[in-house]
Amino acid sequence: MILTVALYVLAAIFVLDALRMRARVGKLPVLAQTDDAPTHDVISAPGVTVADTTRRAASAYMRAHQLDVLDLIPRDLDAVGAMSLAQLLDPEKYRDDRLATGRTAGHAVVVTPDVAQRAHITPPTDDLAFTRLAVRLKHFGAGDLAIAPDERAHRIAISARFAQLRAMLGPMTSIALAGLPIVLALLALGIVARPVPGIVAAAAWQAQPLVALAGTRLGTLDVIPATLFRAPLELLLLARTLLFRASDDTATRAAEYDRAIAGGLDRFHEPRRETCPLCDSRELVVHLQNRDLLQHKPGTFTLERCTACGHVFQNPRLSLAGLDFYYKDFYDGLGEAGMEFVFGFGAEPYLNRARMVANRSAPKRWLDVGCGHGHFCVAARKELPDTTFDGLDLSESIDEAKRRGWVDTGYRGLFPELAPELAGRYDAVSMSHYLEHTLDPRAELAAAHTALAPRGALLIEVPDPEFWLGRWLGRYWLPWFQPQHLNLLSVANLERLLRERGFDPVEWHRGKAHQRVDFFFATYLLLDRIAPSPRLPWRRRGALASGWRVLVWTAGTPLLLASTFFDNAIGPLLSKARVSNTYRVLAVKSDAST
Secondary structure (H helix, E strand, O other): OHHHHHHHHHHHHHHHHHHHHHHHHHOOOEOOOOOOOOOOEEEEOOOOOOOHHHHHHHHHHHHHHOOOEEEEEEOOOOHHHHHHHHHHOOHHHHOOOOOOOOOOOOOEEEEOHHHHHHOOOOOOOOHHHHHHHHHHHHHHOOEEEEEEOOOOOOOOOHHHHHHHHHHHHHHHHHHHHHHHHHHHHHHHHHHHHOHHHHHHHHHHHHOHHHHHHOOOOOOOOOHHHHHHOHHHHHHHHHHHHHHOOOOOOHHHHHHHHHHHHOOOOHHHEOOOOOOOOOOOOOOEEEEEEEEOOOOOOOOEEEEEEEOOOOOEEEOOOEOHHHHHHHHOOOOOHHHHHHHHHHHOOOOHHHHHHHHHHHOOOOOOEEEEEOOOOOHHHHHHOOOOOOOEEEEEEOOOHHHHHHHHOOOOEEEEOOHHHHHHHHOOOEEEEEEEOOHHHOOOHHHHHHHHHHHEEEEEEEEEEEEOOOOHHHHHHHHHOHHHOOOOOOEEOOHHHHHHHHHHOOEEEEEEEOHHHOOOOHHHHHHHHHHHHHOOOOEEOOEEOOHHHHHHHHHHHHHHHHHHHHHHHHHHHHHHHHOOOOOOOEEEEEEEEOHHHO
């Protein structure tokens, strides 16, 4: 009985999903012909020549809707490509969401001359380069997608398909690819165990291309064969996607990493210290030992805890060479697409931080330290449109943030070193998930004190090492985050440091700052440890490893869905609790120190 009901529910889900895709396709704008001269730059995939009528129509549409970036969808886009795009794209929300990951049909993109100049665009040499460029350009201004009736789709190289998905889905790519085997396995089980509801569910899945695309604005030519032969066609596409990926520059990067670790890993750590960096106590115990569960780079890392003050810190700590080695290809390079996906997942956490400051006063100038690509700054502008947002970071990401227009001014370097030239300039300074990465939190707080004007506000958000799930989940609790997190400050310890450095804490958010990700990421880290990517330059494996990864992630996807459900189920309770996985504090530069 339960299986019968589940199969009918699954059939209903397939029908509703097809109708959702159809509705989204119906909301896609269609370019209208015009005689107006084109005034925008067109970047096309290799082998694509965009018609002059399309150029004129695209320019007119962009001028009318004040767009900076427009991705062109050829009218005869194939069924799988059209359905994938409809799954990922909500046309009503996409244009106004500056944080959203870029979407592309892989054909051509039209941009304003200003965007072309700021983005330093060079013509893409293959489909892979075009995909990455098109996704990146979404963050350079108001973007949209539109159907171009005069364009005919070109066949995208199969070697670029995995990278195209990776650019748009980030770390969710493996989960998305595991969806097809899971669905087919469920349908096969249903047909064998409960033939009638099983066949109904299979028919609903089979008919999705027809329901979603037939008679829509897209003139997809292969709707009928894609419907009749869906299972074998999509299985073949999945196999080719996994087997024939572009080689990119893995070999070159592998040689770089081989040279980096040729002399051993000792140089990546400082000597172990015998005392607590906060209170100088010698009463230290091992809190946790872990490996790099996110990048799988070599090494073992130890978090120690001071039994006198409770401070948790990495010991021995990474050296400057270690920081370079373990940060490389995480926020940029190979890891940039994944981080863009994570940081662009939603604006609400950024807005909550901005509101915590705005509820007291509206700052004229705000400095975000550890700014990255500037996601917080661009999101917070909606809450504080009259505020100037500047950013500071050590990596090249701050230069990209400036090119995007997400920060007004970008500073590149170490905050304690740059602080004297910023003295008294800012009404607000924020450090969100930054302080735990730093070598010396005291120096960072002193730098904030220097940069702030009298009575200026300092906003800090960090993981809470006192959260009970951190102990329960152990090495799979994401905020331990080795080897990047060097200092994990409790509320009591951070309050003490703030007061030492001339700040008065005025508001704390504990449960309010909770992020509903604990069980999802614990499951994700476990699966990724069992079956990591075989294509990492510092961890290269053969074809069997690729097959093993597909098998593990296919089997593990239901666990990820269950963990997401559980995170959201207990989220409201934790949001009202005194202790959660994250906390925020708003502190004000004290009168005595001005």
